[in-house]
Amino acid sequence: GAGVSQSPRYKVAKRGQDVALRCDPISGHVSLFWYQQALGQGPEFLTYFQNEAQLDKSGLPSDRFFAERPEGSVSTLKIQRTQQEDSAVYLCASSPRTRQGSSGSRRRETQYFGPGTRLLVL
């Protein structure tokens, strides 16, 4: 079965350029997350979607970062006027779980990650 896919895998941008990163989650997964991973660090949360609704964007570092998931499947993370500090790996993850209620089952709890997009801003 298809896992989470992301494109492009690598992106080099000049400072000030806008970029768009795409994520295709696992089919049927309700929840979608974006994370940012700086070199030598663990991933850090950016934003969360349940279907098409963006329920949490508390991790977005500035208003230059914008994410959408208009039809509840594919998501795009857009970074406007890129800066050198935006250089990182951007990871997308999907999960079957919805926000409401507790779960506890491994299958519903697990977030499955894509291969990431490595962004380098020069």
Add this chain to the structure above:
Amino acid sequence: AQKITQTQPGMFVQEKEAVTLDCTYDTSDQSYGLFWYKQPSSGEMIFLIYQGSYDEQNATEGRYSLNFQKARKSANLVISASQLGDSAMYFCAMREPSGAGSYQLTFGKGTKLSVIP
């Protein structure tokens, strides 16, 4: 405050030996989940094992087991019979409810495991 602490930046293990990667966590919630992911040099995050806070038994997945000590707030990963392909970064992560209603993962800084032939 650091919610996930991995105190071992790097570890070495002989092939076919067992190795334990340490993870401690901090939360005031009763309901939470703990995860271990493997990240090879290629960059993808591979799910290894999950432990729910209410699970009474330690989780196991093949050669991976999670030594869950709730009172000590530790969730160490044990890899048995190490293989060369186990060389990678290993991340411990916790899922807990957030004020905004999502349940994102909070990751530690990772441990780099090197398996020696």
